[in-house]
Amino acid sequence: FAEISLKDIDQVAKSSFPLCMRHLFEKLREDHHLKHGGRMQFGLFLKGVGLKLDDALAFWKSEFSRKVGAERFDKEYAYGIRHNYGKEGKRTDYTPYSCQKIISSTPGVGDHHGCPFRHFSEENLRAALGKMGVGNRPMEDVMDKVRNRHYQLACTLTFEAVHGSSCDAGINHPNQYFIDSQKLLQ
């Protein structure tokens, strides 16, 4: 997949981000901050969708500087972003997290990473799905999968409801969700 630019990010988030990443994006915009787990999960996802390092730095800085100031961002947070892109430390080119890894994570108080199908309360999940445009019937099918702990199937049904199209391969990676969505929209 090619790349997305900063100016398109709101639009592609609305059309093609899976629920876990919409949630992180929304919280980042609301709080102008994300804790470490959220920065990793969302930052690596954005790298995976093709956000270039310079754009990623500008993106995170525009939010974080509203909370901690530009100077503290440069000092404390820019390193982590360059690190994710393999520009610091061991220079490992880190790969975005799979659904399995996200589902098995254990977000604590104040964390917004994780998989909403696994980690949200039923009430919050229903509200979030409603906001994505999932109707009543598919919503019950999704909740049924969640009750049976089939979180990725719940996400697959959500994809299908939102896009009005089947997703035969199933969802196993947030970046795959994004790519499959973009393919349908192009």
Ligand code: SF4
């Ligand atoms: Fe994200 Fe995967 Fe959970 Fe879907 S199933 S919300 S893509 S972690």
